[in-house]
Amino acid sequence: SAVISQKPSRDICQRGTSLTIQCQVDSQVTMMFWYRQQPGQSLTLIATANQGSEATYESGFVIDKFPISRPNLTFSTLTVSNMSPEDSSIYLCSAGSQGETEAFFGQGTRLTVV
Amino acid sequence: GESVGLHLPTLSVQEGDNSIINCAYSNSASDYFIWYKQESGKGPQFIIDIRSNMDKRQGQRVTVLLNKTVKHLSLQIAATQPGDSAVYFCAGSSGNTPLVFGKGTRLSVIA
Numbered sequence: 001s002a003v004i005s006q007k008p009s010r011d012i013c014q015r016g017t018s019l020t021i022q023c024q025v026d027s028q029v030t031m032m033f034w035y036r037q038q039p040g041q042s043l044t045l046i047a048t049a050n051q052g053s054e055a056t057y058e059s060g061f062v063i064d065k066f067p068i069s070r071p072n073l074t075f076s077t078l079t080v081s082n083m084s085p086e087d088s089s090i091y092l093c094s095a096g097s098q099g100e101t102e103a104f105f106g107q108g109t110r111l112t113v114v
Numbered sequence: 115g116e117s118v119g120l121h122l123p124t125l126s127v128q129e130g131d132n133s134i135i136n137c138a139y140s141n142s143a144s145d146y147f148i149w150y151k152q153e154s155g156k157g158p159q160f161i162i163d164i165r166s167n168m169d170k171r172q173g174q175r176v177t178v179l180l181n182k183t184v185k186h187l188s189l190q191i192a193a194t195q196p197g198d199s200a201v202y203f204c205a206g207s208s209g210n211t212p213l214v215f216g217k218g219t220r221l222s223v224i225a
Contacts, residue, residue: 001160033212042203043158043215092157094213103148103205103213105157 002027002095006106013083013113020079021109023093028073030097034066037090037108046091049076083113126222133191135219137204142185144206148213149178149189153200161189161202191221199223 003026013019023032032049047068048056055068070076080087090110096103127133139147145166150158162173164180164187171178177190191198201220205213 004157031210031212035215042217043205045212045214048212104160105150107155107157110155 002029002104004093004095004104004106006093006109008109009107010110011112013111015084015113017083018079018081019083019111020077021091021093023076023078023095023106025074025095029095030073031095031103032070032076033094033103034068034076034078035092035094037092039089043092046078080111083111085113087111088113123217124220124222126224127194129196129223129225130193133189133194133198133221135189135191135202135221137187137189137216139185139187139204139206141206141208142182143208144185145208147178147180147187147204147206149176150203150205151198151200152203152218158203194221194223196223196225
């Protein structure tokens with residue numbers, strides 16, 4: 001199993017600013033994903049972070065708002081840009097490799113925008 | 115596309131009883147399912163998975179049943195303990211597509 005570390009674990013940010021969340025995996029993985037989980041709700045996929053190419057975004061999520069980097073097979077960042085209170089949520093990184101049966105999650109980043 | 119949903123948002127059980135959490139999915143092409151447990155303030159934790167070529171899979175105190183005919187799966191927890199209190203999510207995928215999560219069921223264990 002992979003161990004996934006996210007930083008920061010929580011933050012309180014002013015509206016209009018941006019926050020970059022880091023995700024570090026302790027082993028090389030093929031697939032990395034970013035999810036959003038709003039309070040009391042399920043997880044919604046934001047995008048697939050592709051190593052060496054642009055991320056693949058799900059419907060309703062755009063690169064300008066959620067730019068993603070993945071410079072190698074163990075690290076990815078998600079930026080929440082020009083934040084508003086509606087962006088207050090938990091952001092989760094997950095990772096796995098093609099052919100494996102498990103997708104592991106970090107502990108999440110709890111973001112509050114004021 | 116894939117859609118995964120749960121029948122009940124909350125479930126309360128007595129300590130020591132068995133728990134059954136249900137999940138329905140819509141995409142008949144889904145071939146892989148995972149159950150996750152999420153405790154407050156933590157990320158989802160893998161519990162057990164099952165592929166579509168299986169009907170049943172057992173782990174430690176947990177069993178997942180898959181009924182492809184009616185596109186339904188369930189998680190059974192034997193001898194439920196207070197530490198089992200959490201939100202449980204089912205998630206499914208087809209091929210190499212990302213997991214799609216259900217709405218979640220909050221399990222409360224009554225001591």
